[in-house]
Amino acid sequence: MAELTYRDAVSRGIAQELANDPNVVFLGEDVAGAGGVFKATTGLLEAFGPKRVRDAPISEQAILGAAMGAAMTGLRPIAEIMFSDFLAVCWDIIANEIAKSRYMTAGQMSFPLVIRTANGGGSRFGAQHSQSVENWAMAVPGLKVVAPSTALDTIGLLAAAVRDPDPVIFFEHKSCYPMKFDVPDHDGDIVDELGTAKVVREGTDVTIVALALMVHRALDAAERLAGEGISAEVIDVRSLVPLDTATILGSVAKTSRLYTVEENPRLCGWGAEIASIVAEEAFWDLDGPVIRITTPHVPLPAADSLEDATIPSVERIVETIAKTAPN
Amino acid sequence: MAELTYRDAVSRGIAQELANDPNVVFLGEDVAGAGGVFKATTGLLEAFGPKRVRDAPISEQAILGAAMGAAMTGLRPIAEIMFSDFLAVCWDIIANEIAKSRYMTAGQMSFPLVIRTANGGGSRFGAQHSQSVENWAMAVPGLKVVAPSTALDTIGLLAAAVRDPDPVIFFEHKSCYPMKFDVPDHDGDIVDELGTAKVVREGTDVTIVALALMVHRALDAAERLAGEGISAEVIDVRSLVPLDTATILGSVAKTSRLYTVEENPRLCGWGAEIASIVAEEAFWDLDGPVIRITTPHVPLPAADSLEDATIPSVERIVETIAKTAPN
Amino acid sequence: MTTMPSYSEYGNHDPVLPDPVDPANAELPIDVDTRLTLFRLQQEIRLFEKRAYDLFLRGLVKGTSHLSLGQEAIAAGFGAAMRPDDWTFATYRGHAHTLARGVPMTPVLAELLGRANGLLGGKGGSMHLTSVEHGVMGSYAIIGAHLCVANGAAWTAQYNDTGQVAVAFFGDGTTNIGAFHEAVNFAKVWNLPTVFVCENNLYMEYTSIGHVAPVPNPAADRASAYGLESIVVDGNDADAVYTAAIAALDTARNGGGPSLIEAKTYRHGGHSRADPGKYRPDEEVAAWMDRDPIPMYHQRLLGLGVDEGRLSAIATQTAAAVETATQEAIDGPLPDLASIYTDVWADGGWQWRN
Amino acid sequence: MTTMPSYSEYGNHDPVLPDPVDPANAELPIDVDTRLTLFRLQQEIRLFEKRAYDLFLRGLVKGTSHLSLGQEAIAAGFGAAMRPDDWTFATYRGHAHTLARGVPMTPVLAELLGRANGLLGGKGGSMHLTSVEHGVMGSYAIIGAHLCVANGAAWTAQYNDTGQVAVAFFGDGTTNIGAFHEAVNFAKVWNLPTVFVCENNLYMEYTSIGHVAPVPNPAADRASAYGLESIVVDGNDADAVYTAAIAALDTARNGGGPSLIEAKTYRHGGHSRADPGKYRPDEEVAAWMDRDPIPMYHQRLLGLGVDEGRLSAIATQTAAAVETATQEAIDGPLPDLASIYTDVWADGGWQWRN
Numbered sequence A, B: 001m002a003e004l005t006y007r008d009a010v011s012r013g014i015a016q017e018l019a020n021d022p023n024v025v026f027l028g029e030d031v032a033g034a035g036g037v038f039k040a041t042t043g044l045l046e047a048f049g050p051k052r053v054r055d056a057p058i059s060e061q062a063i064l065g066a067a068m069g070a071a072m073t074g075l076r077p078i079a080e081i082m083f084s085d086f087l088a089v090c091w092d093i094i095a096n097e098i099a100k101s102r103y104m105t106a107g108q109m110s111f112p113l114v115i116r117t118a119n120g121g122g123s124r125f126g127a128q129h130s131q132s133v134e135n136w137a138m139a140v141p142g143l144k145v146v147a148p149s150t151a152l153d154t155i156g157l158l159a160a161a162v163r164d165p166d167p168v169i170f171f172e173h174k175s176c177y178p179m180k181f182d183v184p185d186h187d188g189d190i191v192d193e194l195g196t197a198k199v200v201r202e203g204t205d206v207t208i209v210a211l212a213l214m215v216h217r218a219l220d221a222a223e224r225l226a227g228e229g230i231s232a233e234v235i236d237v238r239s240l241v242p243l244d245t246a247t248i249l250g251s252v253a254k255t256s257r258l259y260t261v262e263e264n265p266r267l268c269g270w271g272a273e274i275a276s277i278v279a280e281e282a283f284w285d286l287d288g289p290v291i292r293i294t295t296p297h298v299p300l301p302a303a304d305s306l307e308d309a310t311i312p313s314v315e316r317i318v319e320t321i322a323k324t325a326p327n
Numbered sequence C, D: 001m002t003t004m005p006s007y008s009e010y011g012n013h014d015p016v017l018p019d020p021v022d023p024a025n026a027e028l029p030i031d032v033d034t035r036l037t038l039f040r041l042q043q044e045i046r047l048f049e050k051r052a053y054d055l056f057l058r059g060l061v062k063g064t065s066h067l068s069l070g071q072e073a074i075a076a077g078f079g080a081a082m083r084p085d086d087w088t089f090a091t092y093r094g095h096a097h098t099l100a101r102g103v104p105m106t107p108v109l110a111e112l113l114g115r116a117n118g119l120l121g122g123k124g125g126s127m128h129l130t131s132v133e134h135g136v137m138g139s140y141a142i143i144g145a146h147l148c149v150a151n152g153a154a155w156t157a158q159y160n161d162t163g164q165v166a167v168a169f170f171g172d173g174t175t176n177i178g179a180f181h182e183a184v185n186f187a188k189v190w191n192l193p194t195v196f197v198c199e200n201n202l203y204m205e206y207t208s209i210g211h212v213a214p215v216p217n218p219a220a221d222r223a224s225a226y227g228l229e230s231i232v233v234d235g236n237d238a239d240a241v242y243t244a245a246i247a248a249l250d251t252a253r254n255g256g257g258p259s260l261i262e263a264k265t266y267r268h269g270g271h272s273r274a275d276p277g278k279y280r281p282d283e284e285v286a287a288w289m290d291r292d293p294i295p296m297y298h299q300r301l302l303g304l305g306v307d308e309g310r311l312s313a314i315a316t317q318t319a320a321a322v323e324t325a326t327q328e329a330i331d332g333p334l335p336d337l338a339s340i341y342t343d344v345w346a347d348g349g350w351q352w353r354n
């Protein structure tokens, strides 16, 4: 059992995949020489050389275009987009090209590529460097969407993403980078499976579905709710596409109450999708309203005091559930 | 009472606003000299001159940047992005700049601008020229989002959008352009109100919520359902942000059953948002599952036979409701 | 006082007339077989597209379509010059480039008709023609993106040291979009074997390029911004295009990095099927019709002593091929509706949940 | 054989040394009052930013922050040259440009500390400084966009014929992004009064611009692509910057259209607070520290016969202003949490539903 930060898990995951397959290549801005602005890719250039780990100009469209063209011709690129907010400058390549080209060409091409990006708030960076935009990616057919909450999941899901034959948008949470996690000793590569949610805490009264940083808050909230006599089951969604609805519906069948905890702003978030699936398919299981706990539908403010009061907090989760759940 | 196409309603709406306020200006690709590739802006150059109606290079970021900078300094620009799919090439300007700058500057700036764009399928243009992406815009705090279904609404909502002090993304439906509508004679300008849904057909058994082209299909479906003894109320949402939840919740309180008919692909659509609102706030009103009828979560195929079977059709709406609704 | 640029009236701007043909191009060291290939490719594209246009008029082609009538020499010149394992990246105006790489007519035409025997089973349509087997790595309908994508294929060639080259075609209007800048710059910085070919047909959709670009040669005048040579060729002369193509492909293959070529040309019809092209001065249209690449090339070959019979045989064979393709396309069945749900993912399906 | 460009080791590339100061700049026809303003502005920015850095170290500035230490002459040169009603568009590295337009220190510093008396009430932070009242039309943290936005303000000036000019500042690395190309091109096509100022400090974040741009002057060498003149100035010499600014502003004001200016400079510290800047060759850092714009300008003024007393008085006043601002910022209250829900819309609120 070793202790590993989420940040180091990223570089370990990339290193594992570079070692595993000579067709895996990695590119991005300041990722090689500098080891990444979050220091999540240090050592890769030294270990794998400039042919496989390559710095790019500030040209996100060119970066993802290169990843796409390389993928269709046999490489397996990992591309970094420094902050997920910047997906907006290359959204055409992602949403219109990478996502659709396999379908449009009737399967002539494959796009085994991964776009890694730093997502989420908590760093006091303001509205243009703190967004949670996993719902943007989920809304586009043809993209797989993953967001790990722990170091082990980061390695395993990143490996699964790299080995997957389809394009995966891989959201790393900025506020998780410094977190430390136990990673069990392991023989050989760590490879997880896309499309699998995890019940990270069992419970019987309510189901809380969360993602990335929010998983940790949901777990803390569940602990506090236990003190108030509410038994909460917590599910780490991990993969928005493919989505493990079976695990979610299974839990709701047991608890009859669903809460989602989302960092993305309220409208059209992944929580709305899951709430809608449950409201359609598990309607008769439900004993009460489906409640979404989200960042309000505002851009994120920069000041620490304001940011902390905007993103869902443990307190807000506890209060919302305590106020509305049966116990 | 005059007959007007939806296409001509666009140019009439723009002309009305150019005439109403000398600060209104209009720019886009091929919009001036050519009158627009959909011929929805013909005659404007001739009527208002090249200073107010201006052709731009193929530079969507520059176009929307110009609109944004002009809006913050006192003009009221209307910018055309030819197809809504192309919002992806300028998504940064929309989602990160226009949407957030008022908030980030604590209200120092206003962005009274309208981005008009041709949305939706039915033209056999394939996956990159047929998308319905109103949900992309709805997901971003700071944007207002409007999508008219008739000629009268097009004029009135476009006018309301131009006169609104906030940025509005105005989705015109390509398949509506050739449709003819009666427009009542009217003294003075036609100006509607954002954030107001319309009950376009009253009914008692089920509520169908639809947008743009889907409103017409929902109305046809309601007619056919009436023949099967199901009384459907049809709501034209018209404005996704602000959203007239009162009208929707009011209808559900009456019918106890909600169906959404969406052209955007299934995941994280506006239907998911409305379904989630209802599943939370009108849970006790509901007599059965909330059902979303959507384009499946695939890119759109080009062939006419395939496209028609992908986007929600009258038949699919009727069948889905007939199979699941009480009567 | 700030002033607006003077606004020349729509359809009434100064005509842009073609340069006279350079007689030296007849002397270029190109063997007769290659020249016959160039002739045949131009014929095939011309007759195919005329037929495609007829089929629009008959209501058989349902979506939009963008023809290269008048621009065939460019696709032909590159088609003849490229190695079979080189890669083409085309735009929505991609019929010509698809055929020029050897893709048979039937699946291309059937795709335009939305049939199951279409190149993409009807899922892509006219704007997205792709045949990986022939190195046609897609036709892209949103301006600019594919220039970036072409670099990725070039990167694979560089990574695997295969000597393959990625060639991306695009229009004059495309030089104004950000992705153009990023792509050409990136190719140079990474020294990639990418050849960027601007088909300058003087118009974006309906707006004269002179209204929306501040330099007379929208691609060539920007080459120096990327440390590249400025190259302008006569895009209506297949020999000139072929020669420039060979040079750029060689440079790329040999580690010399990217090139940016501007080929001057003109489309005979409108931008797309919806467009009658009325914004073009009559005199301009007439002058360019006189510079039609195909009769011109026909004359050149005769002048070089090629037998008229060989040329008319090519024309006849091509016409027959177009007939066959027409029949096979029209006879093609409609796609199975189940195909809506295939090929989102590499496993062949579309499932996004369990 | 295709080859990769040779890879010079990180932090070990050839140092890029500054040119010697051009003594002719001392002779530029700039009056003493203006020169004193230039001196004062540089002092203010320097002392303010040093204090901001101290406050990071004390943990009072919570987010990130990008300093202009070493680059002050550019902001000062333009600040002194611009008309009060001209518009500035800055980047995340925007403290200098904000102060140079006359925005008081207290609200700027309070914003960095996330206080209610901050320029944006704490909602924007260091990267988004804005003061419409002073013509500071925003600081933008995503590369490229604001160049496009500046054109819009310039369009308003052109439309209303006010003679105002929009000035957009950006870095060398930014010249590689698509929005740069679109913006400069668009400004020229529309003949807008926009002045684009590239502060070439030789690095994007941590990567040398030489690694990622194929031309030695990433802005100036691209000017001709937009039909613009190539302009390089010494960005560490306030007089040179001021002179170039006046010329470009005059051109823009008088209907002559946009300019693109490249000012060569160097940042003394890292890219942002998180960065120790270790990727820069020692020799390079040392040479540029010797070219610090402030002592250099101090010497120039003494050489021009300005009394040392006047200069030290400016320094003293500035230091006092920084002390006051520090105290006022630290004493500032935290923002009201209700402000989370204000100013999404022009009505002051955030409601998206009824």
Ligand SMILES: Cc1ncc(C[n+]2csc(CCOP(=O)(O)OP(=O)(O)O)c2C)c(N)n1
Binding pocket: B029, B058, B060, B082, B086, B089, C093, C141, C142, C143, C144, C170, C171, C172, C173, C174, C175, C199, C201, C203, C204, C205, C271
């Ligand atoms: C990003 C984007 N903007 C606008 C369009 C609409 N559009 C399609 S073709 C075209 C003109 C392209 O002109 P050019 O590059 O000269 O190519 P040509 O069509 O003349 O071959 C435009 C504006 C588009 N497809 N993508």
Ligand SMILES: Cc1ncc(C[n+]2csc(CCOP(=O)(O)OP(=O)(O)O)c2C)c(N)n1
Binding pocket: A029, A058, A060, A082, A086, A089, D093, D141, D142, D143, D144, D170, D171, D172, D173, D174, D175, D199, D201, D203, D204, D205, D271
């Ligand atoms: C679109 C985008 N890509 C990447 C970044 C991350 N980033 C912030 S500053 C910077 C370097 C910018 O370099 P330059 O333009 O030279 O400006 P400087 O910071 O040196 O002033 C980068 C890559 C960003 N903010 N936006």
Ligand SMILES: [Mg+2]
Binding pocket: C171, C172, C173, C199, C200, C201, C202, C203, C204, C205
């Ligand atoms: Mg063209």
Ligand SMILES: [Mg+2]
Binding pocket: D171, D172, D173, D199, D200, D201, D202, D203, D204
């Ligand atoms: Mg720099």
